[in-house]
Amino acid sequence: xxxxxxxxxxxxxxxxxxxxxxxxxxxxxxxxxxxxxxxxxxxxxxxxxxxxxxxxxxxxxxxxxxxxxxxxxxxxxxxxxxxxxxxxxxxxxxxxxxxxxxxxxxxxxxxxxxxxxxxxxxxxxxxxxxxxxxxxxxxxxxxxxxxxxxxxxxxxxxxxxxxxxxx
Amino acid sequence: xxxxxxxxxxxxxxxxxxxxxxxxxxxxxxxxxxxxxxxxxxxxxxxx
Numbered sequence: 044x045x046x047x048x049x050x051x052x053x054x055x056x057x058x059x060x061x062x063x064x065x066x067x068x069x070x071x072x073x074x075x076x077x078x079x080x081x082x083x084x085x086x087x088x089x090x091x092x093x094x095x096x097x098x099x100x101x102x103x104x105x106x107x108x109x110x111x112x113x114x115x116x117x118x119x120x121x122x123x124x125x126x127x128x129x130x131x132x133x134x135x136x137x138x139x140x141x142x143x144x145x146x147x148x149x150x151x152x153x154x155x156x157x158x159x160x161x162x163x164x165x166x167x168x169x170x171x172x173x174x175x176x177x178x179x180x181x182x183x184x185x186x187x188x189x190x191x192x193x194x195x196x197x198x199x200x201x202x203x204x205x206x207x208x209x210x
Numbered sequence: 211x212x213x214x215x216x217x218x219x220x221x222x223x224x225x226x227x228x229x230x231x232x233x234x235x236x237x238x239x240x241x242x243x244x245x246x247x248x249x250x251x252x253x254x255x256x257x258x
Contacts, residue, residue, distance in 0.1 A: 047230050049230045049231070049233070049234040050230065052234070053234065053237045053238065053241070056237075056238070056241055057241065060241065060244070060245060064248070162258065163258050164255060164258050182257075182258070183258065
């Protein structure tokens, strides 16, 4: 089969790009542990409180080690439950120091929601019956808005919160 | 007549493959765009 010189060049270019991208995906998956946020781990959406992480007293932010935090959230139409403060008011802002490692654990009681900390890499789909997890290092300071990016109903646009990363 | 017919077909055969320069430039521009965009998004992911 005769191939034109240019055809050979662009075929090699295309195949080399494919190999490069596959190697990067393999590196990310097997060495860096990148995986889908929703695992096979299931939860009863009617009774999320039965899971240790989603008991009302365990919601919100908790420091588990020096510079390591866990944030437990229960999403429902149309709210993110970050737990309650000492006065019993619902927490709307999660505050973490810059450079800390934060594991976000979230589930939903009703329909599919989104959990995106806009301006960071935290972006998950939250499905009823599943627990979504994402661990990240909060590298940049600022106030980041948490938004629901899966249309969940009439109050979808009112579903938000804030993550504040301070110096 | 029978000998002339194949000769008449020859130029049209050459015509279909004679220049791939424009195609080559288009393919390479698209390829470079895909690569630059991909690494741009990856850099954004790493910086956040």
